[in-house]
Amino acid sequence: MEMEQVHQSSTDAASSLLVTALNEGRDVIMDGTLSWVPFVVQTITMARNVHRHRYRMGAGYKVGENGDVIENYWERIGERQQLLQLS
Incomplete structure (x- = not known):
């Protein structure tokens, strides 16, 4: 396994x-x-909103065929259902 694959595997885990x-x-x-600003900003946003929304891993850092960079580390997958407790 190449070093880059090892790094990617541990990062994904x-x-x-x-x-x-x-x-x-x-x-x-x-x-x-x-130090990776887009990752930090998206991670802080996720941590601040996780009590209202559920998340999953995004595609991460990708370079498109046209050379555009897309950084999507976390994807919101829906609203968190709030349980009402009747007392």
Whole structure:
């Protein structure tokens, strides 16, 4: 396995754990440089809204055939259903 594939595999695993933890309402601690601005902005937005919406991993960093860069790290997949508790 090439080094780039190893990096991508570990990054995907970490992203999957992050989105799962947030969707389940767990606290998370992120460690790293967080120097990739679009990733940081999208991750903070997801963390702020996860109590209202559910998320899944997006396609990530992709370069289109025309050379345009698309960065979609998280996709909102729907509204979180609020349970009404009758007392």
